[in-house]
Amino acid sequence: MKLSKKQEAMYAHNHNTFLICLQVMDTSGKDSLIREVNKKINPHGVVVQSFKTPNSNELEHDYLWRNYLALSEKGKFAVFNRIHYENVLVTRVHPKYILFEYLLGIEKVEDIKPQF
Numbered sequence: 001m002k003l004s005k006k007q008e009a010m011y012a013h014n015h016n017t018f019l020i021c022l023q024v025m026d027t028s029g030k031d032s033l034i035r036e037v038n039k040k041i042n043p044h045g046v047v048v049q050s051f052k053t054p055n056s057n058e059l060e061h062d063y064l065w066r067n068y069l070a071l072s073e074k075g076k077f078a079v080f081n082r083i084h085y086e087n088v089l090v091t092r093v094h095p096k097y098i099l100f101e102y103l104l105g106i107e108k109v110e111d112i113k114p115q116f
Contacts, residue, residue, distance in 0.1 A: 003077075007041045011075040018077045030081050037079070047072040050081040059100045 010016050020037070022030045034048055049070040058066045072078035091098050095109050106112060 004041045007045050007077060011045055014075045017072050017074055020079045021083045022081055023083045034079055034081065046077045046079060048079045048081060063101060
């Protein structure tokens with residue numbers, strides 16, 4: 001109920017936004033959690049965004065660009081099902097994905113130097 005009251009106040013004042021970021025393994029219950037949260041608050045005041053593999057337009061920008069576009073307007077909640085942190089994890093397992101980010105000095109996988 002605290003979320004519901006917060007949502008009402010935010011909507012009434014059109015002042016703040018509330019961002020919930022979910023980043024866990026597949027089949028861990030993210031979608032179920034989102035459904036449960038939507039039962040407790042007004043779903044018209046919630047924008048849920050799921051992030052999949054970037055498309056060609058998204059690859060033309062930095063990896064945070066699509067997250068920025070998905071932020072909700074003032075007075076609403078935003079729920080990100082997966083977030084930009086995944087980019088860091090995935091590129092450790094699949095370094096070739098970094099090549100799509102057009103980073104200066106990175107032309108091939110061998111150019112990526114591990115940093116600890």
